[in-house]
Amino acid sequence: MDEIMKPLPIIDNDSKFFWEGCEKNKLFIQQCQSCSLHIFYPRILCPHCGEENVTWVEASGEGTIYSYTIARRAGGPAFKGDLPYCVALVELEEGVRMMTNIIDTDMEAIHCNQKVKVVFQKVGEMALPMFTPV
Amino acid sequence: MSIKNAAAIVGVGDIELEDGKVKDGLSVMQIQAIAAKRALDDAGLSKSDVDGLFVAGLWGVPGVGTFPSVVMGEYLGIEPNYTDSTQIGGSSFEAHIGHAAAAIQAGLCEVALILYGSTQKSERSRSLAGRPPTFTAQYETPFGLPSPAGAYAMAANRHMHQYGTTNEDLAEIAVATRKWAQLNPFATKRDTISIEDVLQSPMITDPLHLLDCCLVTDGAGAVVLVSPERAKDCRKKPVWILGQGEAHSHWSIQAMPDLTVTSAAQSGKRAFEMAGVGHDDIDFVEIYDSFTITVLLTLESLGFCKRGEGGDFVKNQRTAPGGDFPMNTNGGGLSYAHPGMYGIFLIIEAVRQLRGECGERQVKEAKIGLVNGTGGTLSSTSVVILGRD
Structure with missing residues (x-):
């Protein structure tokens, strides 16, 4: 039986550096050099102050679960084999939030404000930043 | 202006x-x-x-x-x-x-x-699959969030974490809305449900059960x-x-500033100020109910109760027929119909209520009604306050 391919990021000019970093097991986010705030997802202008002065910085990879859900129905056919699985919003130490999966843990023990760290998971040809409790 | x-x-x-x-x-x-x-x-x-x-x-x-x-x-x-x-x-x-x-x-x-x-x-x-993983969806779709239910589930979990809101609180909304649907001959779901039925219905994406979710019609x-x-x-x-306001705060749920407050806090404020009316002047409300949590967050964001008190506000079937806060009087997206984007039906029901055309489900002396639409994943809101002569 053919496995249904998972939807993988379609890389564009905003995201190329980010996904290349993941491939090297490094989590890059942006920081605005004008207002010093961090930015995720990557973009060409700072969404806080509107300036163009954004640069890449490596994130610590640590954060907390801001919120989460345990999927009992799959978000598309490619995810059926993973059920149940956890999709979460992780707030990095740098203050930005990103959507991710919480893996390698007891699904029922996951909770808000839980401390987690990044782990890079190979999916198809790409490495996705996922998180696991510390 | x-x-x-x-x-x-x-x-x-x-x-x-x-x-x-x-x-x-x-x-x-x-x-x-x-x-x-x-x-x-x-x-x-x-x-x-x-x-x-x-x-x-x-x-x-x-x-x-x-x-x-x-x-x-x-x-x-x-x-x-x-x-x-x-x-x-x-x-x-x-x-x-x-x-x-x-x-x-x-x-x-x-x-x-x-x-x-x-x-x-x-x-x-209709499916739970996310959008194609291009542009801003490339940071979301690869993680398999059941869409859009999973985003609302995350809002519910955060609200529960911050305020102790329970599944029973959310179920109050589903049950009260069903009671209105039973008075509407055109509603899709009209069989009686209890809070226990909501809690026993299949879990879709924690903490939202099937009966916390709107219909697909x-x-x-x-x-x-x-x-x-x-x-x-x-x-x-x-x-x-009488008044109208609109706002959006994000598209992807990961960019929502606070998962417990919708932009109805802004759009509602503008609508109330324009109309020159207060919360006590509103005779009934039609609140977008894509999910039970949508309603709870919206009631708080509109200022009908304080932040975190939405659970107490809807307790004891307060929003049901006969309660003192008539809400979603056609049976809502939860029990009447939900054809993808439901907002126009909220307006239609409010107009019929203000005209006195609603038969068994008519709210007595309805003079001013508030309509709230919510779109995307709690992304956009627009509030309209309507009144008759």
């Missing part, structure tokens, strides 16, 4: 459903045309009177549906002076009300037709809005736009 009393709703129309589907295999173009004709008939107007056209849709995208007001203009034979396909999700139509009233006030059009239709249930086109609706001058000659008594 205010659009208070700048325009009146004089016509509404919709279509009948059978088990959530349109009859006789009607197409999405046909049902929109039928709803439009019924709304114009309701007003005593014809399509030749329409000079402003407002259409949002999810049909035919990509393809003809990418240009909904242009395509429906062609199908109906309307060449408007003013056109608007604003698409901000389920709240689009509350935004259209504001845009149409402003255009009417500015003299850019006199008779505005707002239109929506969907045959998503007949076509079995077909549907079409139309609303006709006219200038005060034109309203004098219409068949039905005018329902006035």
